Amino acid sequence: MSPEPSSSDYIHLLVERIKAATQHCTRADGSLQFESDTMRRDLIVAAEQLLMAARSPEETLFAIAQQPAQNAALRCLIALGILDKLPLNGDSCSLDDLAEAVGAEKTLLGRILRACTSTSLLNETSELHYAHNALSRALLPPANRALVTLMYDYIGRGVFALPEFLRERKWQDPGSYADCSFMLGSHTTLPMWEFYEEDAVCGKTFDLGMQSEMVPALSSGKQGGNFPFGRELSLPNTTGESQEGDQPTIVDLGGGRGQGLQDIRKNHPELSAARFVLMDLSAHVYYLRRCLHNWDDGACKTILSNVANAMDATRSRLLVTDMVVDNEGAARGAAWEDLGMMAIGGIERTERHWRDLLDQNGFRVHKIWRDDSGGHATIEARLK
Numbered sequence: 001m002s003p004e005p006s007s008s009d010y011i012h013l014l015v016e017r018i019k020a021a022t023q024h025c026t027r028a029d030g031s032l033q034f035e036s037d038t039m040r041r042d043l044i045v046a047a048e049q050l051l052m053a054a055r056s057p058e059e060t061l062f063a064i065a066q067q068p069a070q071n072a073a074l075r076c077l078i079a080l081g082i083l084d085k086l087p088l089n090g091d092s093c094s095l096d097d098l099a100e101a102v103g104a105e106k107t108l109l110g111r112i113l114r115a116c117t118s119t120s121l122l123n124e125t126s127e128l129h130y131a132h133n134a135l136s137r138a139l140l141p142p143a144n145r146a147l148v149t150l151m152y153d154y155i156g157r158g159v160f161a162l163p164e165f166l167r168e169r170k171w172q173d174p175g176s177y178a179d180c181s182f183m184l185g186s187h188t189t190l191p192m193w194e195f196y197e198e199d200a201v202c203g204k205t206f207d208l209g210m211q212s213e214m215v216p217a218l219s220s221g222k223q224g225g226n227f228p229f230g231r232e233l234s235l236p237n238t239t240g241e242s243q244e245g246d247q248p249t250i251v252d253l254g255g256g257r258g259q260g261l262q263d264i265r266k267n268h269p270e271l272s273a274a275r276f277v278l279m280d281l282s283a284h285v286y287y288l289r290r291c292l293h294n295w296d297d298g299a300c301k302t303i304l305s306n307v308a309n310a311m312d313a314t315r316s317r318l319l320v321t322d323m324v325v326d327n328e329g330a331a332r333g334a335a336w337e338d339l340g341m342m343a344i345g346g347i348e349r350t351e352r353h354w355r356d357l358l359d360q361n362g363f364r365v366h367k368i369w370r371d372d373s374g375g376h377a378t379i380e381a382r383l384k
């Protein structure tokens with residue numbers, strides 16, 4: 001029978017587990033080096049269980065309920081710009097100097113910094129003197145600060161509004177993309193990605209935050225969420241050498257500013273010849289050259305509606321470069337090409353056909369860019 005979680009035997013057991021794990025991972029020079037992630041995780045779990053066992057259930061609950069205040073202290077620390085005012089060499093700075101440097105009222109700042117030091121976000125070196133520590137240093141990369149900001153200012157507001165949002169739905173419905181607690185918490189009618197596009201600060205914070213390495217499962221060394229890109233995708237031929245045609249193309253859909261692709265490139269030099277394609281909301285142009293003529297109207301509907309879903313209503317343009325056959329008096333070349341397309345289930349469309357197809361799938365034709373050289377033209381369309 002295992003001991004009660006509040007008994008001294010249980011605490012003793014946890015202490016032994018922690019001691020054994022620490023001894024196992026201690027190198028000759030006294031540094032700590034974990035053999036595996038599992039080992040490190042075990043130590044963390046045991047330490048958390050120890051904390052829980054040492055506290056009464058009421059204390060644990062109170063600590064959980066106090067977490068919003070910790071988060072607010074962290075967010076204030078970032079917003080005040082304190083991290084940039086503290087000496088990087090570990091020297092301390094007085095409250096007076098910090099208050100002057102960031103333009104905050106001294107007593108107010110002192111209370112915020114007290115909340116930070118008591119949470120180990122900063123060191124208090126002596127009364128009203130502060131210095132960087134490991135946690136505050138980890139906040140120096142702008143991407144890490146942006147991630148914390150994003151979690152507090154945007155995701156956090158949605159999380160806080162969840163109980164009210166779900167209660168309004170009588171706990172029957174978790175909501176949807178276009179009706180979610182983020183909208184309630186942020187007092188907006190816009191869902192996440194529309195808000196992100198509309199609000200420049202949110203967009204910038206989000207993009208930068210997504211480049212942070214603070215997310216454990218994606219941090220450096222995890223090589224793209226654990227998938228062994230190099231091993232799975234570098235395809236040697238029978239002679240052991242890879243050929244040009246073997247090189248993979250990796251399309252990162254919703255890839256932000258390219259951080260995921262950069263990670264793959266960095267961690268897998270063996271994929272240096274691969275093609276990396278980044279696709280995200282910021283695409284101004286969706287270009288389909290010589291593609292739609294391969295497909296019948298039904299298939300084009302699927303393609304076009306997927307593209308339409310990804311497009312920004314005001315900024316994005318669809319460019320379709322294809323044969324645009326004259327409605328009347330079609331050129332011979334175009335008519336013959338059309339039979340070629342017919343043979344594979346496609347079609348060369350007349351201008352009228354293109355206009356109908358685009359209209360039926362949510363687009364308006366803005367302009368058809370033609371020249372005299374033949375039937376190919378570029379149809380520029382926007383969302384209706």
Ligand SMILES: C[S@@+](CC[C@H](N)C(=O)[O-])C[C@H]1O[C@@H](n2cnc3c(N)ncnc32)[C@H](O)[C@@H]1O
Binds near residue numbers: 259281311
């Ligand atoms: C949570 S971020 C993930 C970014 C990146 N994949 C990463 O792991 O760092 C989601 C991304 O999806 C993008 N996104 C949202 N809707 C999109 C759409 N309709 N088409 C393309 N990208 C979209 C956003 O702009 C954002 O960059």
